[in-house]
């Protein structure tokens with residue numbers, strides 16, 4: 474047998490080839506499963522779609538299948554990369570809904586390929602100018618917003634005093650710190666009221682790297698996550714708690730796959746930590762929150778929250794669908810109603826496409842808010858600063874928007 478011949482499926486070389494970009498773009502059966510919800514899951518025509526990119530741009534090139542076609546044409550030399558083509562590859566929220574639909578019948582990784590096509594854009598010099606600006610800011614300031622990093626914890630309430638070192642570290646993340654400080658304030662007040670002693674990284678906290686990873690700047694993301702891990706290891710922390718699902722997946726899946734610095738701590742989303750505090754009797758709800766709400770599953774805390782195991786269907790950590798709902802239902806006076814597309818079939822808020830495509834972002838957020846309003850809820854709640862930020866910009870006063878931490882704070 475030739476040294477380079479690919480052997481049986483148990484062969485390591487075969488497993489490396491399988492799920493690679495070259496394999497997936499050929500293995501895609503062009504079945505279109507990634508474009509819509511399954512018929513038996515559709516509850517109304519209005520909320521029957523699943524791909525924000527296809528919904529907004531309407532061309533097949535903007536579906537997952539279309540992107541597999543583009544990938545195949547690129548690697549076989551039938552198509553050359555252009556700025557227009559690169560733009561179309563970035564007109565996608567990387568929400569992973571197509572990936573969920575694909576995996577209900579195929580053993581493959583279209584979302585991984587869509588992101589890797591962006592690495593190719595960057596390598597060939599076709600990264601978008603809007604992204605280059607925030608990547609530079611990440612390198613120079615430690616955050617994508619060009620804000621001074623020493624102001625990262627300027628929102629800290631006076632009554633909350635983080636320690637220089639503790640077993641628990643609260644990682645605020647860039648979006649929460651600079652765009653939605655009300656979430657940061659509510660989160661630390663919840664920890665404080667449960668008597669949790671925690672530390673923060675202060676101006677040493679840098680972006681987790683997720684925004685760079687999503688746009689194909691994997692090396693920048695790797696540098697960011699490794700820097701953070703090194704500092705948290707030095708602090709001797711046992712648990713890292715973050716209220717941002719993007720940071721949560723960066724410290725978990727991304728770090729596990731790419732970081733050369735090994736984590737010496739566990740990583741939890743605030744929802745997991747709050748759930749344990751409630752179970753241990755350290756956090757009690759004493760006030761009623763008389764509100765009818767609907768819960769939006771963030772992609773990164775839902776279907777993207779756990780690495781996929783080949784041969785399985787359900788994506789994400791099932792705890793992340795149940796815990797926020799369980800906590801909300803236990804708040805006195807609060808009524809939880811469900812939207813049509815939930816859990817792994819949740820419709821994306823628009824994520825971070827607003828850097829380059831603000832109209833696409835606005836349409837996507839508004840569509841999700843329409844679904845929330847159709848439930849009769851007075852408020853949409855979620856547990857992600859990006860979702861909350863997008864919804865607050867899109868809501869136009871038609872529905873209230875809260876992070877779950879803000880709802881908990883009201884109930885303390």
Ligand code: SF4
Nearest residue numbers: 501502504505507575
């Ligand atoms: S990406 Fe998956 S679901 Fe979409 S056409 Fe290809 S095989 Fe089918």
Ligand code: SF4
Nearest residue numbers: 524565566568569571
């Ligand atoms: S990741 Fe989301 S927006 Fe992108 S192609 Fe898939 S479903 Fe559409």
